[in-house]
Amino acid sequence: MxxxxxxxxxxxxxxxxxxxxxxxxxxxxxxxxxxxxxxxxxxxxxxxxxxxxxxxxxxxxxxxxxxxxxxxxxxxxxxxxxxxxxxxxxxxxxxxxxxxxxxxxxxxxxxxxxxxxxxxxxxxxxxxxxxxxxxxEPLRVPIHPATLVVGGGIAGIQAALEIADSGTRVYLVEREPSIGGHMAQFDKTFPTLDCSACILTPKMVSVGNHPNITLMTYAEVTKVDGFVGNFEVTVTQKPRYVKVDLCTGCGVCEEKCPKKVVDDIFEVGLGKRKVIYRPFAQAVPKYPVLDRENCTYFIKGTCKACEKFCPTDAIDFEQKEEIITLKVGNIILATGFDLFNAHRIPQYGLGRLPNVFTSLEFERLCNAAGPTNGNVVMRDGTTVPKSVGIIHCVGSRDENYHAYCSSICCMQSLKFAHLVRERTGAEVYNFYIDMRAPGKGYEEFYHRLLEEGVHFVRGKVAEVSAFARLPGEEGHLIVQVEDTLIGKQRRIPLDMVVLSAGLEPRHDAKQVAKVFGISCSADGWYIEKHPKLDPVATMTEGIYIAGAVQGPKDIPASVAQGAAAAARVMGRIQQKEIALEPVRASIDETRCSGCRICNALCPFNAILYHADTAVSEVNPALCQGCGTCVAACPAGAISGTGFSDEQVLSQMEGLLLRNLQPVEV
Amino acid sequence: MTEAFEPVIIGFTCNWCSYRAADLAGTARVKYAPNVRLIRLMCSGRLDPTFVLKALASGADGVMITGCHPGECHYLEQNYKAMRRYHLLKRMLAQMGVEPGRVKLVWASAAEGVRLAGEITKLVEEVRALGPLNWPTAGVAAALPAKPAALEVPA
Known part of the structure; x- marks a missing residue:
């Protein structure tokens, strides 16, 4: 010794x-x-x-x-x-x-x-x-000063602006034609009831004009290579069929386009849009997008009305998909959430009973720029409802769908109740399981609603039907609910029902997580490094998360996370280089037989195979140190720093006291 | 043999989930059987099945392997690799005449201190019921890459 x-x-x-x-x-x-x-x-x-x-x-x-x-x-x-x-x-x-x-x-x-x-x-x-x-010795790697922000909702916008204001380059990639996210679809925001567009659009404009922000909408990140400080990101830019350097955003093409289709995305099926369109008036960037699937020219070979009328010759029917490569040091994922699909609960009648609406449909009904100019009306487009029911926890706190609380639905439902009272004077029933109002001013807002004369029924709705059984139910939707505060089953006839659907991870959250090499929970929310002390970092160095991508969140929390993620990235950029824990695998090439078993095991693609010398090599900057390859190598050629076979086995000998004289301890 | 048999269990834990679950069990003062001795790995994927054989050959009566729940692996999917190896290992142990119940794979997230403690106590009882592992040490240990220090007997 x-x-x-x-x-x-x-x-x-x-x-x-x-x-x-x-x-x-x-x-x-x-x-x-x-x-x-x-x-x-x-x-x-x-x-x-x-x-x-x-x-x-x-x-x-x-x-x-x-x-x-x-x-x-x-x-x-x-x-x-x-x-x-x-x-x-x-x-x-x-x-x-x-x-x-x-x-x-x-x-x-x-x-x-x-x-x-x-x-x-x-x-x-x-x-x-x-x-x-x-x-x-810790590994030191330089940090590229540029940052990629994925997702142009409020969290991504906030993050992009914070970093850009600090003086470094930001690439903001958004899948839809415009940034704004879900917040752009909302009418009012709880609990202050300030207009969503009024507070969001100035920020969107700042993003569009910022000299340090490169905005890439209608584009998706398809590949991420590299590691913290040195990512190489592949972005696929879908063709807009509009030359953005020539387009002035005048809107003539949209005006002249002869074809209208149902807008399933922004207007959630309630309104129509042209085939060449901007999703909404304040869209950023201002350039329209041509929807190739519905375009008469692409279907029949004639039309080209947009091209004919465009004053700057910006229409380009030959535009192709473009692949762009970016070099960035850090990445912030702010890809948001999907609304729970309430069709999955057939007893609530969405799609079958016309006057059952989703929360997002109701947002569009309330919105002055929406399909009804802000008039809260029933599906026929004219009748004002005299009674409206709002069902909380649709798809949330329900073991059949999502066991978690979506955290925003109580407040959203209260906001809806207020808007219905304000716009129509109708009777409003809120059906809730528990009222959760934990934010600043939220409980006060609940009390305000109590005073506004909204009915609150504590109980989970069993069914929404159109089968009248009792007098007064004819021609109404009937909500069957157990009122747990009085211990009675009730049937409440209503004109309109709004399903306050919960939030769920994006339908493709798991694939996206794979692209970026981060992990999600069983539900599909992205996992933060520490739920309390490191909520915006992920276990993958250099990749941060912000907003509802990490879990259901309201606007203030999303903004806070966007700013927090930006602060973390700015700290990294300031340091100029980063020290990495030297827990890494390495391959003794004299013992490597080139069998390549390890190659496929590495989820970080850290193992390179050199065909000329027929040996594999670990890139220490990509390796995260899990040690799976070490355990798998049949030749024992791979060793893992800090967790070598010798270290583990000798610790085991020690734990089993094999290192002592065989006497009583 | 009047004294109750006290088995020795070696537990392999993942740095990110089950080791933290063990920490949490400690912080919350959740009690469990003292028969288990933990080894920290970075990931259950690091678990070379020979570690388990070596543990059993070196005097452990049982082995617990713990990792992140499926879909929650810190390294994306390496716990699945641990799971595959575990099932092969179980089959091999049975062929070797070792009761498969001596080796157990448990998923425990960093939040599941109580669960981990419960699983440890359960395994200790199960192995206690199986009795001491009378591994034919001489033969098998010679077949394994023996560490000289392991056999060294101090003066």
């Missing part, structure tokens, strides 16, 4: 010492592990205190320790503390091992003798493992 190992056992006040004989463990290590290289074993009240750290530093310098093992709390808490202490004393920080005898021993066991014996085994495992540690 050439290593000189120092062992430090922490009391953590009574947190450890209350259940583990700490002095006994240290004494045991000094005696029984001396032959394994332990030259000193100490116990101390609080190892993480500055005095405790100084103890270690002094020993490193005076005794010439080459390895340090600390038995204390979880490495997730204080690994960095003790590594830094070692570094201060001139020892490579990666030659320190922290083993947990608090979270994994003293706090979870009740028998002092058993806990002490386990603490000894855990410490012994650490001593064996640390022998195989190697001095490591």
């Amino acid at each position: 050439t290593e000189k190992i120092g062992v430090y056992v922490c009391h953590c006040g009574t947190n450890i010492a209350g259940m583990v004989d700490v002095e006994g463990v240290a004494k045991w290590a000094a005696e029984r592990l001396a032959h394994r290289g332990v030259v000193i074993a100490r116990d101390y009240k609080f190892m993480c205190s500055s005095l405790g750290q100084e103890l270690i530093e002094k020993d490193i310098q005076e005794l010439g320790l080459t390895r340090v093992v600390v038995a204390a709390c979880s490495p997730h808490l204080h690994e960095q503390t003790f590594r830094t202490a070692c570094a201060r004393a001139g020892l490579n920080p990666y030659l320190c091992e922290l083993v947990s005898i608090r979270e994994q021993v003293s706090w979870v066991h009740t028998d002092k003798a058993a806990a002490t014996a386990k603490a000894k085994a855990v410490l012994s495992g650490g001593v064996e493992r640390v022998t195989h540690h190697a001095p490591l």
Whole structure:
């Protein structure tokens, strides 16, 4: 044994010492592990205190320790503390091992003798493992200053503006012809009732005009290569059939286009649009898009009205899909949510009963720029409803659909109730399970609605039907509900029903997650690095998330996350380079047989195969250090830093006390 | 043999989920059997099946393998690879005459401290019921790449 190992056992006040004989463990290590290289074993009240750290530093310098093992709390808490202490004393920080005898021993066991014996085994495992540690240096990679923001909803807009204002380049990629996202479709925003478009469109214009923002709408990210600081992103630009450098956005083409189709996207099927169109009047960018599938010229070969009337010759029927490659250092994903498809709950009658509306349809009905000019009317387009029911939690808090709470529907439903009262004076019934109003001013808004005379019925609606059974039900929709506050079944006849549908992950969220190499929950929401302390970072370095892509969120929360993600990216850009944990796999090419088993196992495409030399190689900047390839290599040619076979197996020998004389412990 | 048999279990944990679940169990003071000793890996995908054989050959009576739930792997999909290896390993253990119940794969997210604690206690009881693993150490250990230090007996 050439290593000189120092062992430090922490009391953590009574947190450890209350259940583990700490002095006994240290004494045991000094005696029984001396032959394994332990030259000193100490116990101390609080190892993480500055005095405790100084103890270690002094020993490193005076005794010439080459390895340090600390038995204390979880490495997730204080690994960095003790590594830094070692570094201060001139020892490579990666030659320190922290083993947990608090979270994994003293706090979870009740028998002092058993806990002490386990603490000894855990410490012994650490001593064996640390022998195989190697001095490591963190990997340093430069950060490209440009940023990609994916998704032009309010979260993406906020993120793009924050970063662009700080003076670096932002590419904002949006799938639809215009940025704005769901917020552009809304009429009012809760609880202040300010007009959605009035607060959103100035920001959209700022994005369109910003010298540091390259806006790419009607485009999608199809491939992401590279790693933090050095991503290479492939964007597919769909053809607009409009030359944007010539187009002035005058709108003549749209006016002259002879064909109208139902607008399923922006007007959710309630209104019509031309075949060459801008989704809405304030669209950014101002350039229209030609819908090839419905265009008379593309179907029949004649028409070209748009081209004829365009004053700047901007129409180009020959335009092709374009592939653009971008270099960026960081990526923010703000791709938002889909509305729950309420057709999935047939008993609520959407699509079968004409006067059942979705929440997004209702938003368009209320919107002054919408298909009814803001008149709340029934499906016939003229009749004003005299009674309206709003059903909460449609698709949310329901084990058949989504078990989670969509968080915005209560407030959205209250907003709808207010708008119905304001615009029509109709009787309004809100059917809710629980009223959730946790934001600033939200509870006050609920009370305001109570005072406005809206009926609140606590109970989950069983069915919406058109089968009249009782007097007064004829010609109405009948909502069957158990009113749980009075303990009675009720049948409430209404003219109109609005389904306050929940939010769900984008239908293609999982594919998109794969493109960017991040993970989603079983539902499909993207997973943040830490749910409380790191909500906008992901486990993939350099990729951030903002807004409803991470989980249901209202506008203020989405904006906050957009800004937060921007701040994280700006911090990275400022640092100019980033240090990466050196937990990586590497291949010993003299032992690699070129079988390529590892190639397909790597989800990060970090393993390259060199056909000329018939060996594989790991790109350390792409490797995330999971070690799957290490476990798979039949030749044992791959080793994983920090988690090598020797480290794992020797720790196991130590845990099983195979390193001791066979006596009672 | 009047004393109750106390099995020794080696647990392999994923740095991102089950190791954090173990931390959480500690923070929440959830109690479980002291028979388990954990080894941290970066991912369940790092688990070389020979680790399990080696553990059983070196004196462990049971092995617990833990990872992120399907679809929640920190490294996207490496837990699926662990799962595939686990099923092959179980079959192989049966062929070798080792009760497959000694090795168990458990999914535990970072939020599931209580679940992990419950699974540990359950496995300890199951292995206790199976009794000590009388692995023919001499023969098999020789077949495995033996680490010299492992057999070293101090003076």
